[in-house]
Amino acid sequence: xxxxxxxxxxxxxxxxxxxxxxxxxxxxxSSLQWYRQEPGEGPVLLVTVVxxxxxxxxxxxxxxxxxxxxxxxxxxxxxxxxxxxxxxCAGVRAGGTSYGKLTFGQGTILTVHP
Amino acid sequence: DTGVSQNPRHKITKxxxxxxxxxxxxxxxxxxxxxxxxxxxxxxxxxxxxxxxQLEKSRLLSDRFxxxxxxxxFSTLEIQRxxxxxxxxxxxxxxRTRGDEQFFGPGTRLTVL
Numbered sequence: 001x002x003x004x005x006x007x008x009x010x011x012x013x014x015x016x017x018x019x020x021x022x023x024x025x026x027x028x029x030s031s032l033q034w035y036r037q038e039p040g041e042g043p044v045l046l047v048t049v050v051x052x053x054x055x056x057x058x059x060x061x062x063x064x065x066x067x068x069x070x071x072x073x074x075x076x077x078x079x080x081x082x083x084x085x086x087x088x089c090a091g092v093r094a095g096g097t098s099y100g101k102l103t104f105g106q107g108t109i110l111t112v113h114p
Numbered sequence: 115d116t117g118v119s120q121n122p123r124h125k126i127t128k129x130x131x132x133x134x135x136x137x138x139x140x141x142x143x144x145x146x147x148x149x150x151x152x153x154x155x156x157x158x159x160x161x162x163x164x165x166x167x168q169l170e171k172s173r174l175l176s177d178r179f180x181x182x183x184x185x186x187x188f189s190t191l192e193i194q195r196x197x198x199x200x201x202x203x204x205x206x207x208x209x210r211t212r213g214d215e216q217f218f219g220p221g222t223r224l225t226v227l
Contacts, residue, residue: 033216042118042120045215100209101159
């Protein structure tokens with residue numbers, strides 16, 4: 001059972017379409033990060049959200065942290081072929097001694113066709 | 115480039131051989147993490163160092179795995195008597211303090227034949 005459930009696992013869309021990726025859990029997280037990973041490379045950090053209800057924008061990407069800090073979403077407006085990649089959500093669980101270790105979702109493979 | 119670096123980038127070995135990977139974190143980062151990622155999955159935590167102290171190990175890290183960070187700078191991850199199930203991408207990440215963003219290296223892709 002995944003602590004962080006990410007959906008959908010696969011997303012294939014046309015250039016110009018909008019999309020949303022979801023990251024859900026029954027656990028509370030002190031922070032949640034979104035990463036983008038290219039094949040054969042390490043994840044690259046896109047954003048960190050720490051406050052319940054927080055919304056952050058990065059050009060055409062909008063990230064939201066749920067009020068209860070159990071879920072998050074990534075919305076991409078007018079997707080471009082350059083957005084193609086694996087998107088990962090990852091969180092640091094609240095409470096306990098987690099030393100900041102990240103728990104990852106299983107990822108969403110996004111393909112944007114020209 | 116002052117990011118996290120990992121060597122080698124790729125390693126192909128035969129079952130039963132030992133392998134060692136190296137990670138050089140961002141210089142001012144005192145926290146270092148190792149993760150393992152198999153195809154189609156998100157990374158899974160393996161172990162964590164604060165400076166030279168190894169403070170947490172995952173149950174995924176069997177007795178065949180050992181990690182060190184002798185001077186609180188670079189770290190090594192050794193796998194003894196490799197098995198085909200060890201084939202994966204091994205990722206290293208570093209951060210300054212607890213809760214700060216972790217920055218990942220490019221990973222070492224291990225293939226055990």
